[in-house]
Amino acid sequence: MLDAGAPAIVVGGGIGGLSAAIALRRAGIQAEVHERAPELREVGAGISLWPNATRQLRAWGLLDEVLRRGFRLAAGDLRDPRGRVLTRMSLPPADAPSVLIHRADLHAVLADALPPWAVRTGAEFRALRETAEGVEADFGDGGTETGRFLVGADGLWSAVRRQLLDDGEPVYRGYPVWRGVAPAGSAEWPGLTETLGRGLRFGIVPIGGGRVAWWATANEPEHADDGTEGRKARLLRLFGDWHDPIPQLIQATPDGEILKNGTYDRPPVRRWGRGRVTLLGDAAHPTTPNFGQGGCMAIEDAAVLARCLARTDDVPAALRAFEAQRYRRTAWITRESLRYGRVAQWQRAGAVRLRETLFRLTPPSLTSATLARMFAFEA
Numbered sequence: 001m002l003d004a005g006a007p008a009i010v011v012g013g014g015i016g017g018l019s020a021a022i023a024l025r026r027a028g029i030q031a032e033v034h035e036r037a038p039e040l041r042e043v044g045a046g047i048s049l050w051p052n053a054t055r056q057l058r059a060w061g062l063l064d065e066v067l068r069r070g071f072r073l074a075a076g077d078l079r080d081p082r083g084r085v086l087t088r089m090s091l092p093p094a095d096a097p098s099v100l101i102h103r104a105d106l107h108a109v110l111a112d113a114l115p116p117w118a119v120r121t122g123a124e125f126r127a128l129r130e131t132a133e134g135v136e137a138d139f140g141d142g143g144t145e146t147g148r149f150l151v152g153a154d155g156l157w158s159a160v161r162r163q164l165l166d167d168g169e170p171v172y173r174g175y176p177v178w179r180g181v182a183p184a185g186s187a188e189w190p191g192l193t194e195t196l197g198r199g200l201r202f203g204i205v206p207i208g209g210g211r212v213a214w215w216a217t218a219n220e221p222e223h224a225d226d227g228t229e230g231r232k233a234r235l236l237r238l239f240g241d242w243h244d245p246i247p248q249l250i251q252a253t254p255d256g257e258i259l260k261n262g263t264y265d266r267p268p269v270r271r272w273g274r275g276r277v278t279l280l281g282d283a284a285h286p287t288t289p290n291f292g293q294g295g296c297m298a299i300e301d302a303a304v305l306a307r308c309l310a311r312t313d314d315v316p317a318a319l320r321a322f323e324a325q326r327y328r329r330t331a332w333i334t335r336e337s338l339r340y341g342r343v344a345q346w347q348r349a350g351a352v353r354l355r356e357t358l359f360r361l362t363p364p365s366l367t368s369a370t371l372a373r374m375f376a377f378e379a
């Protein structure tokens, strides 16, 4: 019989998996993270943490360090490629800050909150088997682990999800995102900016430590490559005549450090677990990055999961309660994000003019109401 103190198996050491282990351990539930990469690391890009996530980080005692490393956001705006402001982003008042931070910094803060023995690297999940009292997970060369329950936090292409739900691949939404980090230098930028063109977008995100993160999108088929000209040259061709400091930021980023990922999500599903197994973060509810909420929702998930499990010894019931509590919110954000992305990627000249007019006419209080709803969540 499995010891009631056997640890939970968390598959994946991204934002979701690390947060899950932090939240579970704080609730008195042993948890170990199993990450397939040889070491814990994150990509060279920025990430926004909105009040719905920073509130949780504060409850875990991690917000001060996040603020120390990141950039506290006070303002933002949407612009056209000439730099004219279409609308100011008014951040609704919240009891927790909005923070922009380098992903590696966030990852380090989360990893440091766990004892080193709670994270195992070089462990690639292959398959699971449920037993009467627990779950057995096969990590190939990394051996077999037995736990009280298993949380699949293995991201967009989740192997745990494949085995549990077998519901196909994520859906490509028509545009990739290029990302980079450049020294702030002369391109010091006061807040978050998103600039919308014809089927093209560029975002500027100060992330603290004298760095500015940026991202760009363009409508193109899945897996399209940047051709012989290379990423940087292509981006300079697409955005070279946009407002300052867009060309300078691309120019200041080494070609080999520019990332490119497709945007994907999945139509929301109500239930993403079975027995003593559940999913969390992108494995459960991947969303397009348009509102910068995917990682924030993974942090929320972790807090709700721990709360559900802390209340009962009935693990399967607690996992179903977790999924039920997370469905509406995550489905809403996933759908809103997809909708915004579609409009933001409009390409025809008439549609773009209409969009610009709509943005100019929309009272900031309206956008602020949607953001307020996103930011208000408390686990």
Ligand SMILES: Cc1cc2nc3c(=O)[nH]c(=O)nc-3n(C[C@H](O)[C@H](O)[C@H](O)COP(=O)(O)OP(=O)(O)OC[C@H]3O[C@@H](n4cnc5c(N)ncnc54)[C@H](O)[C@@H]3O)c2cc1C
Residues within 6 Å of the ligand: 011, 012, 013, 014, 015, 016, 017, 034, 035, 036, 037, 046, 047, 048, 049, 123, 124, 125, 126, 153, 154, 155, 156, 158, 159, 177, 179, 215, 261, 280, 281, 282, 283, 289, 291, 292, 293, 294, 295, 296, 297, 298
């Ligand atoms: C361009 C872009 C911009 C974004 N911007 C923001 C933003 O500003 N704010 C925000 O909140 N969110 C943002 N997101 C979303 C955010 O990055 C994700 O929602 C978040 O990383 C999800 O965390 P996760 O832990 O669920 O998955 P992941 O971060 O994908 O982590 C999964 C982990 O599991 C590991 N793994 C995978 N398979 C296995 C296996 N078989 N066995 C063991 N380990 C495995 C992986 O190596 C990885 O470490 C953005 C996403 C993109 C693509």
